[in-house]
Amino acid sequence: MSLWYKRDMSAPSLTDLAIKHKTDKWGLHFYTQHYERHFQHLRNQKVKILEIGVGGYQDPKAGGESLRMWKDFFQEGLIYGIDIHDKSTHEEDRIKIFRGSQIDSNFLGSVLAEIGEPDLIIDDGSHINEHIIETFKILFPKLKQDGIYAVEDLQTSYWNSYGGDSFNLKNPKTAMNFFKGLTDSMNFEEFDRPSYRPSYFDRNVIGMAFYHNMVFVQKGHNNEPSNWVTNNRLRSKNGKSWLKYAMRSIASRIGM
Numbered sequence: 001m002s003l004w005y006k007r008d009m010s011a012p013s014l015t016d017l018a019i020k021h022k023t024d025k026w027g028l029h030f031y032t033q034h035y036e037r038h039f040q041h042l043r044n045q046k047v048k049i050l051e052i053g054v055g056g057y058q059d060p061k062a063g064g065e066s067l068r069m070w071k072d073f074f075q076e077g078l079i080y081g082i083d084i085h086d087k088s089t090h091e092e093d094r095i096k097i098f099r100g101s102q103i104d105s106n107f108l109g110s111v112l113a114e115i116g117e118p119d120l121i122i123d124d125g126s127h128i129n130e131h132i133i134e135t136f137k138i139l140f141p142k143l144k145q146d147g148i149y150a151v152e153d154l155q156t157s158y159w160n161s162y163g164g165d166s167f168n169l170k171n172p173k174t175a176m177n178f179f180k181g182l183t184d185s186m187n188f189e190e191f192d193r194p195s196y197r198p199s200y201f202d203r204n205v206i207g208m209a210f211y212h213n214m215v216f217v218q219k220g221h222n223n224e225p226s227n228w229v230t231n232n233r234l235r236s237k238n239g240k241s242w243l244k245y246a247m248r249s250i251a252s253r254i255g256m
């Protein structure tokens with residue numbers, strides 16, 4: 001894949017670092033090119049990055065590769081990992097690991113109380129569809145306002161054993177369909193439904209990027225006004241209802 005963003009050529013690429021630290025984010029998967037594009041602007045910042053899934057499963061000594069890659073990439077960053085198994089042997093300066101499940105909201109709350117709002121969250125944990133959605137619902141509201149939430153291995157959206165579905169591609173229980181739904185959230189201001197009440201995700205998702213088996217969700221205030229004022233077709237179609245749209249649009253922006 002060709003690069004369409006400007007990379008900092010004075011430092012090793014994230015792919016170089018993935019190879020160095022032996023994480024399968026490059027090789028088995030091809031995620032590092034996408035991560036670099038979306039995370040590059042934060043490379044020299046004091047970011048807090050939280051990755052669910054340290055790697056190595058039951059073996060306490062195995063895993064930690066991606067945390068070490070992130071530490072190398074974000075030279076000023078604080079790197080936090082979560083795993084259901086004990087991964088404490090991988091802790092070192094700027095890498096801290098918590099043991100617990102990605103769907104345990106009390107556990108996640110205690111992690112966030114300790115580390116504060118992350119700038120970046122990555123879900124590379126169980127890859128079970130129900131877990132991916134539940135974890136996103138718990139953690140996305142805790143992400144920094146201009147933060148980015150990435151989810152890997154969305155191929156499980158099509159795998160029955162993970163709660164996915166290859167036959168009904170509109171199955172509402174798959175992670176892919178959950179995230180596809182957020183693409184409508186971004187445009188809620190344009191809904192032709194005057195009584196529509198925007199959700200938290202409507203108000204706080206401002207961008208999404210889908211790649212093979214992964215998605216990035218950009219958090220921010222989704223408060224750009226609707227196009228209805230200048231859209232003559234919509235105005236004539238709705239006749240006098242434009243006033244309702246104006247009221248609803250203003251109400252949603254002031255959080256009513």
Ligand SMILES: C[S@@+](CC[C@H](N)C(=O)[O-])C[C@H]1O[C@@H](n2cnc3c(N)ncnc32)[C@H](O)[C@@H]1O
Pocket residue numbers: 023024025051052053054055056057058063064065066067082083084085100101102103124125126131
């Ligand atoms: C694919 S590996 C992570 C690989 C690592 N992020 C990397 O790129 O090198 C997935 C990890 O998620 C952990 N995991 C599985 N279910 C989990 C859950 N419910 N909560 C937290 N971690 C979980 C597993 O123990 C395993 O170590």
